[in-house]
């Protein structure tokens with residue numbers, strides 16, 4: 259309904275972020291990826307209606323369950339089995355957060371895990387396949403259909419993060435699980451199929467490709483400089499907001515406009531080792547960054563992902579692995595250039611995006 | 622307008638491709654990426670309308686230029702400068718193909734190229750930036766607004782490919798250009814902003830991230846097995862179609878449903894070295910694969926990309942670099958899992974997709 263309005267707002271935001279700069283290509287020290295910054299690109303015309311707009315996101319309502327939504331309270335029996343819940347103090351719902359199995363899992367917990375000695379079955383030269391063993395869980399962040407994650411208070415957001423950490427901890431104990439990807443899809447053009455506020459995690463029997471290349475890149479930086487890429491970030495120009503324990507920045511080589519990273523200020527390899535104090539701090543910062551993005555970009559579709567280290571890493575790798583949370587608003591569709599080259603074109607310089615987000619007032 | 626119809630067709634296609642298989646994870650020998658095959662995923666419900674549908678693609682018309690489209694014949698003066706054209710034999714338009722500069726380039730040909738000795742300017746630990754030098758061109762594939770690439774005859778498609786090759790050849794001669802990514806966006810949800818049939822290429826002063834990781838993966842396979850990953854592909858179950866010089870297959874670890882690769886059967890590192898005979902053969906195969914995808918998937922948005930070798934590669938790398946053309950129909954939006962992990966979830970097994978495409982009759 260607000261598609262047009264949002265489009266204009268986004269265009270305005272892009273334009274604001276464009277103080278007569280020329281193109282520049284940057285490579286970051288975390289993923290080792292090249293990104294092209296090109297303010298001129300935001301002015302190109304179109305005769306095709308892009309998606310991205312019209313995000314049928316829930317808004318404030320009467321709190322009643324939506325008749326067809328299995329994630330609403332009262333409809334628990336329509337969901338795949340519960341793993342654990344965080345009980346609610348009030349009487350309106352018996353739970354505040356539920357961690358459940360995904361009913362349509364990408365990987366199956368009931369498949370035979372690949373035996374360590376069996377490993378990967380080679381098919382052709384270098385090709386290999388393994389059985390589809392793994393875990394695929396859903397975190398229902400609230401019993402109420404209309405509540406968005408950032409409508410909760412800081413403690414509420416912190417509790418969702420704590421539920422992630424607790425479940426990741428459980429999965430880390432399974433000998434065949436090598437990595438857990440925690441992620442959230444919000445809005446149809448960010449891939450979400452369910453509107454009710456939720457996140458997911460997938461535990462894989464292999465280390466996923468981007469994790470391997472991130473670790474390789476950070477290792478190379480460490481071997482050359484003796485430093486952790488994330489500890490070394492100079493956040494002055496690119497700072498969005500910070501708390502005692504965390505910084506929110508727009509990274510130096512952000513692949514997407516207004517991409518934001520929340521990074522623990524103290525070196526730490528594993529998200530799931532976070533403690534109660536820090537999780538509240540993180541909850542408050544995540545909440546405020548999501549509010550800023552929502553306000554500035556008119557409730558855009560977005561994804562966030564927690565990037566950590568694979569399990570059972572040798573201790574020599576710990577000095578250069580540092581977990582962080584990456585938030586990516588989906589403001590445009592990427593095309594064949596990005597898909598083919600892995601190099602993104604971003605019309606908004608990180609310093610400009612950070613300045614805009616820094617100045618958004620969400621109090 | 623056909624959103625619903627297409628959706629049902631796609632759902633049907635997904636279902637057809639699902640003969641009681643269970644999940645499996647595969648890693649390919651070209652990009653070294655893990656992909657999860659999970660037929661069950663295609664059955665998950667949604668209460669959010671996905672994009673992907675409603676592709677306002679041009680259809681047969683009267684051949685008149687569209688009043689506002691700068692890519693139509695007669696409106697050449699509204700375009701950025703022409704680089705070269707392929708003249709038309711008929712009188713209806715003075716040209717058949719135009720290669721022009723992109724009016725809103727991501728990289729600028731008039732920027733100072735980075736001096737070889739200057740190289741990359743380090744910013745922080747491992748971060749670096751270079752000036753936005755490079756080339757960004759558009760290939761207008763037809764003077765007529767309603768004609769799609771696969772509406773041309775085999776020779777017409779071959780001529781478009783030849784125009785790519787000729788332009789890549791020119792860019793390869795520039796000492797500061799390290800790679801040229803040729804790509805096509807068709808349809809809004811594949812990123813296209815212009816409906817008139819066209820493709821693009823971007824010449825970069827660095828080797829893009831996916832090219833580096835592809836070369837590293839193919840090198841590793843070569844060092845272990847003495848073989849080129851692409852020469853070694855066993856195409857029996859995954860073959861879509863073949864000609865004297867090329868095979869079209871659905872790759873063993875396709876990241877996307879119905880992703881198709883067209884591969885020269887004879888080992889060859891550089892696309893732009895293709896000769897006149899082979900280009901006609903390639904034109905006929907590309908045309909037929911696009912027709913099959915269009916017919917089976919109801920004119921889906923898609924991208925294609927040509928993957929070659931960086932310029933000036935040492936001759937020791939040639940035995941394991943083999944160019945190919947990757948076609949990716951955009952049938953769904955990817956989410957946070959893929960974005961975070963680089964691992965894709967594909968509901969359709971390659972063998973099933975290949976069988977379906979093999980059987981589509983486009984004569």
Ligand SMILES: Nc1ncnc2c1ncn2[C@@H]1O[C@H](COP(=O)(O)OP(=O)(O)O[C@H]2O[C@H](CO)[C@@H](O)[C@H](O)[C@H]2O)[C@@H](O)[C@H]1O
Nearest residue numbers: 328337338360361362443449450451452954955956957958
């Ligand atoms: N009754 C029930 N009980 C338990 N679980 C239920 C359920 N009903 C539905 N579900 C599950 O709930 C999940 C909702 O997830 P999202 O809306 O975040 O996106 P989805 O996983 O569908 O796909 C997006 O994210 C994935 C991963 O990034 C991408 O592969 C994909 O393309 C993109 O659309 C689905 O995975 C679904 O299987």
Ligand SMILES: Nc1ncnc2c1ncn2[C@@H]1O[C@H](COP(=O)(O)OP(=O)(O)O[C@H]2O[C@H](CO)[C@@H](O)[C@H](O)[C@H]2O)[C@@H](O)[C@H]1O
Nearest residue numbers: 591592593594595691700701723724725806812813814815
């Ligand atoms: N009069 C004129 N003369 C010359 N050129 C003109 C012109 N008018 C428009 N153009 C150019 O024509 C091109 C048309 O390209 P496409 O439709 O394939 O997608 P676009 O590049 O916009 O973006 C898609 O592809 C890129 C690269 O993959 C992604 O970054 C992006 O997100 C995605 O939407 C544009 O790049 C535009 O700058």
